[in-house]
Amino acid sequence: MNKVFERLYNGLIKENPTFVLALGMCPTLAVTTSAMNGLGMGLTTTAVLVLSNLIISLLRKVIPNRVRIPAFIVIVASFVTMVQLLLQAYLPSLNDALGVYIPLIVVNCIILGRAESYAYHNKPVASFFDGLGMGLGFSVALTIIGALREILGTGAVFGFKITPEGFVPINIFVLAPGAFFVLAFVTAIMNAVKSKGKVRKTDNAAKANTCAADCSECDKVGCEHRFYDAKESTENPNRPKKNIADIKATDTKIKEDK
Amino acid sequence: MADMSSVKSLLILLVGSSLVSNVVLSQFLGLCPFLGVSKKIKTAAGMGAAVIFVITLASAVAGVVYKFVLVPLEITYLQTIVFILVIAALVQFVEMFLKKAMPALYKALGVYLPLITTNCAVLGVALTNVQKNYGIGTGILNGFATAVGFTIAIVILAGIREKMEYNDVPKPFKGMPIVLLTAGLMAIAFCGFSGLL
DSSP, rough: OOOHHHHHHHIIITTTTTSSSOOOOHHHHTTSOOOOOOOOHHHHHHHHHHHHHHHHHTTTTTTTTGHHHHHHHHHHHHHHHHHHHHHHHHHHHHHHGGGGGGGGGOOOHHHHHHHHHHHSSSSSHHHHHHHHHHHHHHHHHHHHHHHHHHHHHSSSSTTHHHHHSTOHHHHHSSSSOOOOOOOHHHHHHHHHHHHHHHHHHHHHHHHTTSSSSSSGGGGHHTTOOOOOOOHHHHHTSSSSSHHHHHHHHHHHHHHHHH | OOHHHHHHHHHHHIIIIIIIOOOTTTTOOOHHHHHOOSSSSSHHHHHHHHHHHHHHHHHHHHHHHIIIITTTTTOOOOOOHHHHHHHHHHHHHHHHHHHOHHHHHHHHHHHHHHHHOHHHHHHHHHHHHHHTTTOOOHHHHHHHHHHHHHHHHHHHEEEEEEHHHSOOOOGGGGGGGHHHHHHHHHHHHHHHHGGGG
């Protein structure tokens, strides 16, 4: 039971996928034009993440290490397709609002990241709650960003007008540039809080060095979601040196630190 | 295909996909490499070239697979699974092929190729082509234009970041936030292109 709460807390706060790990930036910026869209995208991703984590964890002894990435992709893509069909049938308005970003959940690095770094090495129940925690953390973050943009851009939140009469909505916040601005300020505030408090230990910094962490650091660590782990490809001198073994070592180190 | 009006509509598609609805700045696809590989103009241009190459090829292959396999078999609902596997296999194959056949090109693009599988723009273009009912030829053109738009955006951002490197940025804004602000300003500038159409 303890493990369950630990996983939920981890996903929601300690390793929040958006604010702390900076994962899955594309949907974070693209669909947060309103709080409702953010919440819808968050919950859709949560459903896929929970189910794929559970199935990957159940199959972790069956999936050979060499072809694990394509196996993960097929599992994730199957769930995404199912969720998409359900949305088309029962929530067509949300489906239209999210558009092409629903099938693109497949390439959301949160999902492959959790599969690779958690579900593939842990028991089903823990993986299930890990997915739930991470998914809810993502949903909360998306809802917050969506609500901020909606308030600034239209003066409403979840469609209810909350600003005083004199407030003139700043239209640009619901357009594309506003997404960048809001995320920039939210990240800057997070940075300021972090450097002031120094509460968060090096845990996240170590995590950020792994493949499954910050997308934007991918180029440095060679976050290559390879189709398969070709032996020869690691010998390529052009490729960044860090390989799966190092990443796994960092991961186990993190687990020991806990 | 040859008459004037279709040439005009293709030109509009080209400008629209590359500049007006720019893939990163207005559709938010492929943000990871956009933010991650944009520290230097040279690497940004390399990434851009690799993206142009892969997206054009991927839209061609995905278009063919969709028209000649998925539609006749009536399994179009499997498009997401099929496309992602086709793209992943394609990138792997292109890498092996370039390594054997064109070592010079491989040396230039090699480092960037594996990173592209994680680029959601590739899958995004393949899916948009299907959603908008583009034919194979139009789809390839759309893919090419989208990738050119990506390259333009990433090279400009890299240029700005090179100039910005020694600027006195407030501490909390160092790193990601200032890059996001820059991208936001670029997005405003790119909004201006909507007057073109």
